[in-house]
Amino acid sequence: xxxxxxxxxxxxxxxxxxxxxxxxxxxxxxxxxxxxxxxxxxxxxxxxxxxxxxxxxxxxxxxxxxxxxxxxxxxxxxxxxxxxxxxxxxxxxxxxxxxxxxxxxxxxxxxxxxxxxxxxxxxxxxxxxxxxxxxxxxxxxxxxxxxxxxxxxxxxxxxxxxxxxxxxxxxxxxxxx
Numbered sequence: 001x002x003x004x005x006x007x008x009x010x011x012x013x014x015x016x017x018x019x020x021x022x023x024x025x026x027x028x029x030x031x032x033x034x035x036x037x038x039x040x041x042x043x044x045x046x047x048x049x050x051x052x053x054x055x056x057x058x059x060x061x062x063x064x065x066x067x068x069x070x071x072x073x074x075x076x077x078x079x080x081x082x083x084x085x086x087x088x089x090x091x092x093x094x095x096x097x098x099x100x101x102x103x104x105x106x107x108x109x110x111x112x113x114x115x116x117x118x119x120x121x122x123x124x125x126x127x128x129x130x131x132x133x134x135x136x137x138x139x140x141x142x143x144x145x146x147x148x149x150x151x152x153x154x155x156x157x158x159x160x161x162x163x164x165x166x167x168x169x170x171x172x173x174x175x176x177x
Contacts, residue, residue: 004117006086007041007169008109008136010127011052014146014162015074018128023062025073037166038083044170047116050074050088051108053131057092064092086116103127104134113139122176124169126162142172 012018017029031037038048050071056062071088078085089108091101100107109125112118125136128147133155136143144165145155157168 003045004047004119005045005173006047006049006112006116006118006123008049008051008112008123008125008141010103010125010129010132011050011071011074011088011090013128014126014132015050021056021059021061022070023056023066025069028070028073030074030077031162033161033163035078035081035083037162038078039081040163040166041169042083044173046169046173048083048085049112049116050085051103051112051135052090053103054090054092055094055102058094058097067092087112103129104131104138106135106139109135109139122173124173126165126169142169144168 009015012022015031015034019027054067057064057067067090075085075088091099091108093099093102095102113120120140123141124144125132125139125141126144126146127133130153133143133145133153137154142156145158146162146165147160159165
């Protein structure tokens with residue numbers, strides 16, 4: 001059984017459709033293959049986390065409460081489908097603030113590794129931007145670029161479907177056991 005092996009997801013464009021500066025729960029649109037993909041990963045014992053950049057806060061386009069409500073709605077939807085997310089964290093800063101918590105920097109990833117004893121070498125980061133891939137790589141995880149094509153930053157796998165990402169993660173993980 002998997003012990004502290006995680007799939008850490010970006011939020012916007014990965015679990016839900018990307019809507020620039022999302023600030024309303026009613027605007028959330030879940031990826032069509034979200035639930036079966038996460039159920040499949042969960043059946044192999046993976047735990048889940050979400051780490052996202054939410055610069056809409058520092059730009060004045062969303063509040064911390066807006067982001068917390070959106071994250072809560074996502075987690076509630078997943079929980080209704082018997083999928084538990086261990087953590088759902090975000091960076092509220094703009095790129096110009098050069099904080100340690102904004103991806104591709106790994107501040108929030110290091111916090112997750114510490115608090116959840118994540119085995120990075122047996123864990124994965126899935127995201128739709130170059131910063132997600134650099135973040136995962138620098139954290140010591142394998143990476144999946146979920147935007148089709150290639151991020152050309154050393155991702156381990158590229159696809160345009162969450163279900164194909166889940167299939168690849170399972171194949172890669174089980175081949176490495």
